[in-house]
Amino acid sequence: MSATIEHIKGKFILNARFTAEEGYAEVIKNALKEIQNSALSDAEPGCLTYRVCRSGNDFMVFEE
Numbered sequence: 001m002s003a004t005i006e007h008i009k010g011k012f013i014l015n016a017r018f019t020a021e022e023g024y025a026e027v028i029k030n031a032l033k034e035i036q037n038s039a040l041s042d043a044e045p046g047c048l049t050y051r052v053c054r055s056g057n058d059f060m061v062f063e064e
Contacts, residue, residue, distance in 0.1 A: 011048075014063040025057045032061065039063065 020028045032052045039050035053060040 011064060014061065016061045018059055020057045020059065022057065025054075025059075028059060029054060032059065 029052075036050045036052060038044060039047045048064045049062070051062045053062075
């Protein structure tokens, strides 16, 4: 496996699903909101979208 990604062409798409431990869902929600704000700012100009979906303690993150 290569140590660099310069040779890869096209988009990267991240799709992650996870469940927060009981009592940590709000902490996770707040952390993901900070990440989302950064991803959609000029700090990450290549990020097209960063979406977070939540149902109780279950989260899904989609980044393109």
